[in-house]
């Protein structure tokens with residue numbers, strides 16, 4: 657499988673996602689410009705800094721194109737951490753932050769406290785079982801729209817959600833050797 661899966665490579669830990677996909681036999685296309693989306697059916701948006709990712713995606717015309725492709729149902733998305741924030745309809749406290757707005761949730765950035773830089777906690781993923789969740793200044797999903805399914809929670813906060821072919825996690829599966837969540841995403845995308 658080559659070129660069909662893309663990883664948004666503007667900022668953040670896109671290399672780790674490429675590596676996770678490689679372990680599944682997928683050679684992912686780095687998406688740095690709008691043209692790189694051609695032929696891509698599934699796009700992973702990495703963790704990093706959501707303001708930077710959002711600004712660059714807007715500047716390079718990627719935001720519009722990804723939104724259009726998701727709306728015409730020809731592109732599946734998987735956002736992790738900052739990537740998940742970029743997908744959200746609403747970012748609490750940051751109304752001006754550039755975002756895609758295709759996932760009907762409000763996200764809270766740094767939801768586990770600014771003091772908590774990072775922690776690991778096992779989460780139970782619906783259909784997959786226990787999974788090591790690596791949380792780094794992680795967001796949480798608040799106010800979920802009707803079409804949004806919760807696939808994992810930490811305490812009472814949703815940390816993995818799905819809406820159609822859009823998957824979003826507050827934690828970083830790409831920072832573990834476990835590729836099950838990437839596999840689940842490819843299944844969701846029909847790949």
Ligand SMILES: NC(=O)CC[C@H](N)C(=O)O
Pocket residue numbers: 702703704705706707736737738739741765766792793794795
């Ligand atoms: N690990 C991450 O991706 C952190 C996300 C970061 N806190 C943000 O709001 O952009």
